[in-house]
Every structure is written in structure tokens, then in C-alpha cells.
Amino acid sequence: MKILVWLTLCVIWGTTWIFIKIGLEDLPPLTFAAARFILALTVLGVIIFARKIPQPVSRRDWLLLSGTGILQFSINYSLVFWSEQYISSGLAAVLQAMITVFGLALAWIHLPNERITGLKIFAVILGLIGVAVIFLEQLEVRSFMAFAGCVAIVIGAYAAAHASILIKAYGGKMHPAALVFWQMLFGILPIIIYALTIEGNPLAINWTPRAIVCVVYLSVFGTIAAFWLYYWLLNKIESTKAMMISLVTPLIAVIIGAIVLGEKLPPQTFFGGLLIMGSIGLIVFRKKLKPPVILSSEPPA
Numbered sequence: 001m002k003i004l005v006w007l008t009l010c011v012i013w014g015t016t017w018i019f020i021k022i023g024l025e026d027l028p029p030l031t032f033a034a035a036r037f038i039l040a041l042t043v044l045g046v047i048i049f050a051r052k053i054p055q056p057v058s059r060r061d062w063l064l065l066s067g068t069g070i071l072q073f074s075i076n077y078s079l080v081f082w083s084e085q086y087i088s089s090g091l092a093a094v095l096q097a098m099i100t101v102f103g104l105a106l107a108w109i110h111l112p113n114e115r116i117t118g119l120k121i122f123a124v125i126l127g128l129i130g131v132a133v134i135f136l137e138q139l140e141v142r143s144f145m146a147f148a149g150c151v152a153i154v155i156g157a158y159a160a161a162h163a164s165i166l167i168k169a170y171g172g173k174m175h176p177a178a179l180v181f182w183q184m185l186f187g188i189l190p191i192i193i194y195a196l197t198i199e200g201n202p203l204a205i206n207w208t209p210r211a212i213v214c215v216v217y218l219s220v221f222g223t224i225a226a227f228w229l230y231y232w233l234l235n236k237i238e239s240t241k242a243m244m245i246s247l248v249t250p251l252i253a254v255i256i257g258a259i260v261l262g263e264k265l266p267p268q269t270f271f272g273g274l275l276i277m278g279s280i281g282l283i284v285f286r287k288k289l290k291p292p293v294i295l296s297s298e299p300p301a
Contacts, residue, residue: 005233005285009226014252016222018260023214030082030195031202032215037073037188039219044181047224048200053175056182065182072163073187078194079156083149087230090140093250095153097131100124102161102245108167113237123282124240127247130275133268134254159241167231169241176231180224241284243291248275 030090045055056062084092104124107114132139141147163183171179193203234242251273257263266272 001234002236003284004184005229005240005243006237008300009229009233010248010252012221012226012229012247014249015256016218016226017253018216018256019217019222021257021261023218024084025209026206026208026211027215028195028205029085030078030191031070031131031205032211033077033081034089035202035215037077037184037191040223041081041181041184043179043190044224048058048181051177053177055178056121056174060170061174062182064166065107065179066186067168068163068171069183069186070190071159071166072183073186074190076156076163076192077158077187079152079159083152083156085139086143086149087153088135091135091141091150092153094128094131094135095130095150095252096157097246097250098154098157099161099164099246100127100240100243102158103227103239106162106165107168107239108166109268111239114128114240120284121242124244124247126143126282127244127276127279128276130279131179131247131250131273133272134251134266136268137266140199153300164243165239168234171231172235176228177205178237179231180200180227183227184223205214244280244284251276260295 020032029037048055079090080096101124101203104116104120108116141150228243230242251269254263254265254269260263291296
């Protein structure tokens with residue numbers, strides 16, 4: 001079940017790239033993000049009310065939700081959407097994959113049971129190299145704003161990783177739907193303010209049918225379903241294994257872009273994909289060795 005959910009998340013978040021790319025042809029980035037989360041909040045609120053999902057009650061839970069909501073949604077998503085105005089989606093994918101690096105380090109601080117091992121470090125570096133190989137032709141930074149965009153993506157990756165680790169460490173008793181809902185509610189306000197201030201009245205935007213489809217898909221699948229499953233999974237497996245998803249999604253995005261949009265598939269995709277799959281195999285699909293059974297030489301009594 002856990003492997004199936006892990007693979008499902010790879011597919012969902014791998015397909016969100018193409019819907020973001022198509023949606024940005026009609027919608028300004030922060031208005032696009034705000035619409036995505038407002039719709040997701042509305043749908044998720046109805047689900048929570050209908051199913052009477054328990055809500056957080058303690059002050060500690062509310063502090064956790066507000067803090068991680070700002071990290072995950074206000075900082076991470078705002079910086080990602082803003083940065084892609086100045087850097088390629090490929091470069092953004094490589095830098096966003098730094099989530100695994102930050103997650104590995106932060107888990108060592110907040111999750112004493114998740115030790116940093118040589119195998120984990122090697123696997124994460126191998127995966128990052130694989131992502132970089134795929135997008136090798138897009139890694140050039142040509143201006144100060146592009147450099148600023150790179151820095152912003154890395155900061156967003158750190159924020160996303162920190163939010164996940166804090167939820168893993170302190171939010172395991174909360175329902176995944178409640179986690180997503182309140183995180184979005186706390187994190188969406190800065191996005192709305194920025195969108196209204198910089199991008200203007202959302203009603204004046206040309207809401208084409210394809211833009212609406214993109215918003216709906218990203219809301220229902222890329223946000224509600226994905227984060228619900230992700231927080232369920234994060235409570236079941238090591239955080240490093242969960243965050244390795246960020247290494248697979250760029251590979252899936254490139255393949256889907258080639259199939260759906262007819263984009264040119266980089267010739268080094270196969271080699272980069274092998275490196276990514278190797279890193280995933282070392283961490284996610286590697287079976288734990290059972291301790292050896294010591295047989296007693298004494299005869300039974």
C-alpha cells in the first residue's frame with residue numbers, strides 16, 4: 001500500500017508541471033496559485049464538514065499548522081511561481097530537488113530515529129546528479145534576476161522540507177485532511193495579497209476553458225489528493241523516502257511534456273533517469289536486511 005501511494009504521488013506531482021505550464025499561458029503566476037488554493041480550500045472544507053473529520057485542538061497544533069502553512073504555501077509556492085518568470089522550468093526542477101538534501105539534514109535534527117547514513121547521502125547526491133543531467137541544457141544563469149530566481153527556489157525548497165519534517169515530527173496525530181486545510185488557510189493570505197497588489201483584479205483576467213481545467217486539476221489532484229496522500233505516507237515511512245519523490249517528478253514531467261506537448265526529449269534523459277532510478281532503489285525500494293538468527297548449539301531440554 002505504501003509503495004502504491006508513493007508511486008501515485010510521483011505521477012500526480014509529475015503531471016502538475018504540465019498543467020502549470022499550460023495555465024501560465026493565460027494566467028499570471030500568483031493569481032493562478034491563489035485560484036488553485038482557494039478552490040482546494042473550498043472543496044476540502046466541504047469534505048471535512050461532510051465527513052466530520054476531527055480538527056486540531058491544542059495550542060501546539062495550531063502553532064504547528066500556522067508555521068508549516070507559511071513555510072509550505074506562503075514561502076515555497078510563492079517563490080516557485082515567482083522564480084519561473086526568470087529561470088527555466090528545468091533549472092527550477094533541479095533546484096527544487098534540493099528538498100531531499102534539506103530534508104536529510106533537518107531529519108537529523110528533529111527526528112532522532114532517522115539517522116544520516118553514507119548510503120542516504122550517496123543516494124540523494126546520485127538522484128540530484130540524475131535530475132541535473134536531464135536538464136543539463138537549461139542550467140545556464142544569464143542575468144541577476146535569474147540568479148535571484150535560483151536563490152528563491154532554493155529557499156522555497158528549504159521551506160518545503162522544513163514543513164514536512166516538522167509535520168513528521170510533531171503532527172502525526174492530526175488527520176491529513178485537517179493538516180492540508182489549515183496549512184493552506186494560514187499560508188494563502190500572503191499569496192492573495194501579493195496577487196491582488198501586483199497582478200490586479202482577477203476578474204479582469206481572461207479565464208479561458210483550458211485555464212479553468214488547469215486550476216481544477218491542480219486543486220483537486222495536485223493539492224487535495226496529493227497532500228492528503230503525502231501526509232498519510234509521511235506518517236508511515238521515513239521522511240527521506242517520502243521526499244525522494246521530488247527527484248522522480250522532474251523525470252515524469254519531461255516524459256509527459258514530450259508525449260502531450262511534443263516537447264523535445266533531451267538525449268541524456270535515459271542516462272539521467274537511470275541515475276534517478278538507482279538513487280530511488282537504494283533508499284525507497286531497498287529491503288531492510290533481517291538480523292541473522294543465531295542458532296543455539298545446545299540440544300533442546
